[in-house]
Amino acid sequence: MNLAHVHLLLNHFPTIGFGIALGLFLVALIGKNEHLKRAGLVLFFLIAALGIPTYQSGSAALETLCPANQCPPGVSMVTIRAHEDAALYGFALMELTGFVAWLGIWQFRLLSRAPRWNVVAVLLLSILTFAVMARAANVGGGIRHPEIEAAPQAPITTGEPVRGFARGIGQFVTGHTWVWPSCETLHFVGLSMLFTVVLLVDLRILGMAKKLSFAGLYQLLPLGMLGFGMNLVTGMFFFLGAPEQYTKNPVFYWKMVFVVLGAVNVLYFMLLDEPWTVGAETDAPLTAKLVAASAIVVWVGVLFFGHMLPFLGNAF
Amino acid sequence: MLAFGDFGSALYMMDFLRLIEQSSFSQWVTGSSSVFAFPSILLLHTIGMGVVVGISAGIDLRILGLAPALPLAPMEKFFPLLWIGFGVNAVTGTILLAADATTKLTNADFYVKMGFIALALINQRLLRTRVFGEPLVDKKPLTSDVKLLAVTSMIFWLGAITAGRLMAYLGPVSGLAK
Numbered sequence: 001m002n003l004a005h006v007h008l009l010l011n012h013f014p015t016i017g018f019g020i021a022l023g024l025f026l027v028a029l030i031g032k033n034e035h036l037k038r039a040g041l042v043l044f045f046l047i048a049a050l051g052i053p054t055y056q057s058g059s060a061a062l063e064t065l066c067p068a069n070q071c072p073p074g075v076s077m078v079t080i081r082a083h084e085d086a087a088l089y090g091f092a093l094m095e096l097t098g099f100v101a102w103l104g105i106w107q108f109r110l111l112s113r114a115p116r117w118n119v120v121a122v123l124l125l126s127i128l129t130f131a132v133m134a135r136a137a138n139v140g141g142g143i144r145h146p147e148i149e150a151a152p153q154a155p156i157t158t159g160e161p162v163r164g165f166a167r168g169i170g171q172f173v174t175g176h177t178w179v180w181p182s183c184e185t186l187h188f189v190g191l192s193m194l195f196t197v198v199l200l201v202d203l204r205i206l207g208m209a210k211k212l213s214f215a216g217l218y219q220l221l222p223l224g225m226l227g228f229g230m231n232l233v234t235g236m237f238f239f240l241g242a243p244e245q246y247t248k249n250p251v252f253y254w255k256m257v258f259v260v261l262g263a264v265n266v267l268y269f270m271l272l273d274e275p276w277t278v279g280a281e282t283d284a285p286l287t288a289k290l291v292a293a294s295a296i297v298v299w300v301g302v303l304f305f306g307h308m309l310p311f312l313g314n315a316f
Numbered sequence: 317m318l319a320f321g322d323f324g325s326a327l328y329m330m331d332f333l334r335l336i337e338q339s340s341f342s343q344w345v346t347g348s349s350s351v352f353a354f355p356s357i358l359l360l361h362t363i364g365m366g367v368v369v370g371i372s373a374g375i376d377l378r379i380l381g382l383a384p385a386l387p388l389a390p391m392e393k394f395f396p397l398l399w400i401g402f403g404v405n406a407v408t409g410t411i412l413l414a415a416d417a418t419t420k421l422t423n424a425d426f427y428v429k430m431g432f433i434a435l436a437l438i439n440q441r442l443l444r445t446r447v448f449g450e451p452l453v454d455k456k457p458l459t460s461d462v463k464l465l466a467v468t469s470m471i472f473w474l475g476a477i478t479a480g481r482l483m484a485y486l487g488p489v490s491g492l493a494k
Contacts (some may be wrong), residue, residue, distance in 0.1 A: 094364035177485075185481045188365070191473065195370030196377070200394065218388030220374070223382065280387075300363065307362055311355035 001283065003060035003247065010054040014094060015193035017047045022126050037114040041101040042267065044126060046132065048098020049263035052232070053256040055091045056239060058140075060247035065143075079142050085165040088240075093129040099229055100125060105270050106182065106221060163295045166240055173241030180241065183234040190234065191303065193227025196220070200298045201230035205284045214278040220268070226260075242315075251313030255305035262298045265291065333417035345415035354415070361408040362446065365480075367401030369473045372440065379458055379466035392448045423487035429479035436472035439465060 024039030026151050027033075047151050062080055104118035163171075173179045201217045203209070246252040268291045269275050278284045284292070311316040336342060352477050371394045378386055413420050422425045443465045447453055483489075 181482055181485045185478050188362075188477050188481055190375060191362075192366055192369040192473075192477070195366035196374040199367065199370050199397070200374050200391075203394070203397070208397070209390045211390035211393075212386060218382060219383035220384055222376065242464065303362060303366065306353060307359045308351075311351055 001065050003057060004064040006280050007054070007057040007211070010050065010057050011137070011140065013047050013050045014054050014090065014133050017050070018044070018094065018126070018130055021047055025123065033247055034108075034113045037119065038105060038108050038271075040119075041104045041108070041114065041122065044101035044122065045098045045105065045267075046263065049260050051098070051203045052259060053253075055087060056243075056246065056252075056256065058087055058242040058249030059133055061243060065245055072115050075143060079139065081164050081167065083136060083140040083143060084167075086132065086139050088166045088169075090129060090133035090136045091275070093132055095121060095229075095232060097125040099225065103222065106225075106268075107220070107304065109270060109307070115264075118187070131196035167223075169237070170240040170243070171253050173237050177244065178235065183237045187231050187234045187238075190227040190230035194224050194231070196300060197227070198295055201269070202292035202295045205278060207289075209282070210282075211280050212245050213280045213282075214284075216276045218269070221266070224266075245315040246309075249313035249315055250307050251305050251308060255302055255309075256296050257295060258301040258305060262295070262302060266293045266297055330418060333421055336414050336417045341411075342415040342417075345411060357408050357411055360404055361412065364401045364408065365477065366404035368405065369399055369477065371395075371398040371401070372436075372469060372473055375443075375447075376466040376469045379443075379463060385456045388447060389453050392444075395444070400457075419488040422485065423483060425479055425483050427487045429476055429483065432442075432472050432479055436476060438467060439469045439472055443469060453484070471487035 021040055021043035024036065025045060028036030028040050030094070058247060062084070065071065065075060066077060066080065068076065071080070100118065100121050104114055104122060107115045147283075173183075197220050198219060200212075201214075204212045206215055274285055275288050278288065345357060348354070374394070375388075375391050377383070378388055378391065413426075443462070446462050446465065447458075450456075
């Protein structure tokens, strides 16, 4: 099994998985079922989280299939670049959908129903995402299956120069000396925002500052999500600037595994009732403590693997 | 350039910095291929930053109106952890400085970073007495000078992070072993 296999495995989540999530969400809207709506939002969020390694494994698959830009016979670099661009548009929309869906899950807890603005926003974004992602999948399928490219609406037939959107961003990042340091600085700011939430919420659950109730701490969660969002954007700039630094770096895979674990971890605090039993001066239940401790391990782990990219891995 | 005693010349200062840099400890920090040398010391410095800035920003943002259901007074309990983080960064920062004295101490950006940290610490003290020295802090609305201190606190920490990050890019940049 190589990295191209990983991409072929993961790439079903943003396409088929997202389609299933959209179907579920539509059924929930028609049936006016609040819990099913929330289940749909949760699926959108989780698939958006899995979309991160999916996109990145695509760049790894490219390097496996076409080392040093030398593709085997029958494989067109133009098709690959077109797939990469379509996937990047789809990925950006999917992450936005996931972010908005997360806000909906967060507010659901306070309102006991899905907020109306959120349902409308997620519906529009997810339909758009699904359409763009389906196109990315279609173009991607053509890389190894030229028979589907022969369809009348085959998007890529001309031999346009191999540059495009993703490579354009990459060249913008590496072509200006100020971009990388600026993104790094913002990446550290985002890290600190995430740490604010991880430390205050999880250390309270573990028993520090016991006068704080979980209800108060819950209001902090969007700050952490905003920090994560900043770091996803700045992190993608790094990735697009120097993809091979990450795709050939096992430390980076661990970082992404931990990011996805972090996404699963935060859902405990949003979906389960247990942490809400933590009022002022109350001791948290054992499961809550274990999840809180694992949150600290996961996010320090993300920081650890990110930091070690050049040391244990082979970046720079 | 800083003067240094009777010798008072920039050249002497550079010799002194080189001496620190060439001590066997400094050589180990930068030269060792061990992951416990430079990589781990820098890792602790980054985690310490997350703890110090994370907790400070949490208190600052709460003062500015984020998470209104969160009482402010109990947040004082996070201060010991903040100071542990600060201590870790003072120690690891000194080690990183000693390992790389000739480039860092001749880099204006390093002094900008130290300036921001000094301001952040003074700000921290002022804020702490005004907020946590007030027993009725959660009963009364926060005054505008407390809010201003929360804003300046965040500005100073943002400045310290930015100046710290840019030390790898601005002015003399060390050729640390990768």
